[in-house]
Amino acid sequence: MKNHKHKLLTMSLLASSTVAAIHVINKCINTSALIKNMLHKDAVESDIYHWKFGDIYYTKRGTGSPLLLIHDLTAFSNGQEWCTLVESLSKKHTVYCLDLLGCGRSQKPQITYTNFLYVQLLTDFTKEVIKERTDVAATGLSASFAIMTCLNNEDVFGKLMLINPTDLSVLNQIPTKQSKIAKFLLETPLIGTLIYNILTNKSTTELYFTETAFYNPFHVNSTITDTYYESAHTEKGRGKYLQASISGRYIYNNIAHALKKVNNSIFIVGGAKEEGIDATMALYTSLNPSIESEKVDKSKHLPQLENPEKILELMNIFF
Numbered sequence: 001m002k003n004h005k006h007k008l009l010t011m012s013l014l015a016s017s018t019v020a021a022i023h024v025i026n027k028c029i030n031t032s033a034l035i036k037n038m039l040h041k042d043a044v045e046s047d048i049y050h051w052k053f054g055d056i057y058y059t060k061r062g063t064g065s066p067l068l069l070i071h072d073l074t075a076f077s078n079g080q081e082w083c084t085l086v087e088s089l090s091k092k093h094t095v096y097c098l099d100l101l102g103c104g105r106s107q108k109p110q111i112t113y114t115n116f117l118y119v120q121l122l123t124d125f126t127k128e129v130i131k132e133r134t135d136v137a138a139t140g141l142s143a144s145f146a147i148m149t150c151l152n153n154e155d156v157f158g159k160l161m162l163i164n165p166t167d168l169s170v171l172n173q174i175p176t177k178q179s180k181i182a183k184f185l186l187e188t189p190l191i192g193t194l195i196y197n198i199l200t201n202k203s204t205t206e207l208y209f210t211e212t213a214f215y216n217p218f219h220v221n222s223t224i225t226d227t228y229y230e231s232a233h234t235e236k237g238r239g240k241y242l243q244a245s246i247s248g249r250y251i252y253n254n255i256a257h258a259l260k261k262v263n264n265s266i267f268i269v270g271g272a273k274e275e276g277i278d279a280t281m282a283l284y285t286s287l288n289p290s291i292e293s294e295k296v297d298k299s300k301h302l303p304q305l306e307n308p309e310k311i312l313e314l315m316n317i318f319f
Contacts, residue, residue, distance in 0.1 A: 036226050039078065039105055039234070049098070049129050051121060054107030058098035058129070062090025066130050067319060068157075069097040070122070072140035072302075073251065075200050075243040076208060076228040078104025081139065084308035089315065096130060100142070102242035108235045110187070113245035115253035118145040119152060126156045135319050137161040140301065144171055144255050151258040159265045161318055163311075164301050167280045168256060175249045183248030186240050196240035200232040213302040215273040224305065259287040267318050268293040269311065271300040 049056040059079065067089060071081040079097040089095045099106040101121055102113055111117075122145055126134055135158045138146040143165035150157050175183075186192045198204075206225050210217035232239050245251050268284060270277035272295040281293045296303045296310050304311045 036230065039080065039227060039230055049125055051101070051124060053111065053117070053121075054101050054109045056098055056101060056107075056121070056125065057105035058096055058125075059086070061086055061095050061097075062093055064091075064093045065319075066132060066134035067093040067095050068122075068126065068130065068134045068136045069095065070136060070138040070142045070146065071100065071103070073100060073103070073118075073142050073145075073242075073246070074140075074208075075103075075196075075232045075239045075246070076205060078227070078231040080104070080227050080231075081302060082137075082304060085304055085312055085315070088312050092316070093135075093319065096125075096134070098125065102239060104231045105234065108238035108241060110238070110241050112248075112250050113242050114250050115144060115148060118142070119148045122146065122149045123153055123156050133158050135159040135161075137163065137315065138165075139163040139304070141166045141251065144253060147255045147258045147262060148253060150262040150264050154263070157264060159267070159319060161267045161269060161315065162284075163269045163304065164271055164274050164277065165268060165280065165284065167276055168254070168283055171252045172254050173249045173252045179247060179249045183244040183250070186244035186247060192240055192244070193237050196237055196243055197233075199243065200229070200239070202229050205229040205232070213300060214306050215271065215298050215300045216306070219306050256287055259284060259291075262288070266291045267314075269303065269314060270295045271303050271306075272297050273300045 045061055046057065046059045049058060057079070069079070069082040069086070069089075071077045071079055077100070079099045082097050086095050086097060100118060102108045133155060136146050138160070140163070143160075143162040146157060146160050146162070150160070186196055202225070205228050206220070208228070209220040209225055214220050266288065268281055268291060270281055270293065277295065281295075285291045285293060294314065296307055296314075299307045299310075
């Protein structure tokens with residue numbers, strides 16, 4: 001009996017120690033990621049849009065016709081994706097650049113993030129903050145939000161530039177039993193946070209840029225990686241709820257029908273070295289033959305950071 005009690009006590013102490021250790025590790029990671037304060041170095045002309053599901057951080061610069069810049073949707077993503085272009089674009093446009101809900105400096109509520117949630121956000125932001133029809137540049141997964149916004153309300157957006165839009169086969173994915181389990185695990189208070197911190201550690205952030213975002217890994221610098229690493233860990237790692245929705249496949253939506261119906265002028269820009277970009281462009285244009293497209297040499301997923309001069313040239317022509 002004594003041995004049994006001793007074993008139970010030992011197991012209880014080990015469990016408590018493990019929980020405490022994981023808590024300390026999570027806290028240290030989230031604290032250390034914010035030390036350099038990279039995200040708030042462009043705080044000039046920043047503001048907050050108090051949306052119904054959480055506060056949205058955005059900047060407004062320049063004068064002229066409105067242009068909304070929408071970053072890609074990952075746990076790392078934030079409005080700094082457009083930092084190399086905003087100043088130049090603001091000479092001809094009133095440039096709005098926001099951090100989407102669950103990203104960067106915006107709030108990261110504990111909710112299920114869906115495609116329609118972001119369609120609501122973009123619609124409300126345009127109507128209540130910009131207050132007139134606006135042109136849009138959107139990257140990756142966020143391109144689908146822009147397309148669906150146009151389908152739901154033709155008076156919100158004008159011209160659309162889609163940079164490396166997500167392939168339709170990815171957007172067609174729906175939640176499965178396995179993806180729902182992944183979402184559940186990520187949303188758990190302690191273990192979920194630890195898993196999220198592993199998925200968004202500094203090495204993973206650097207690998208994202210050297211392997212996925214940039215064609216030339218030597219173009220990647222510490223300013224970029226530190227900013228994105230910090231972005232994933234603001235609000236004490238609550239970005240895990242967005243990651244959970246992405247992993248759970250709740251964020252995707254079949255936009256094929258929308259591509260066929262929208263009448264907006266659409267221009268697709270692809271990184272020449274982006275995997276599958278030729279097939280993606282071909283499928284988008286097969287559904288909507290009026291879509292124009294061009295590839296940017298020596299670039300992958302984020303040409304606006306790797307080859308900003310060429311992207312600026314294309315934007316000045318299109319907008």
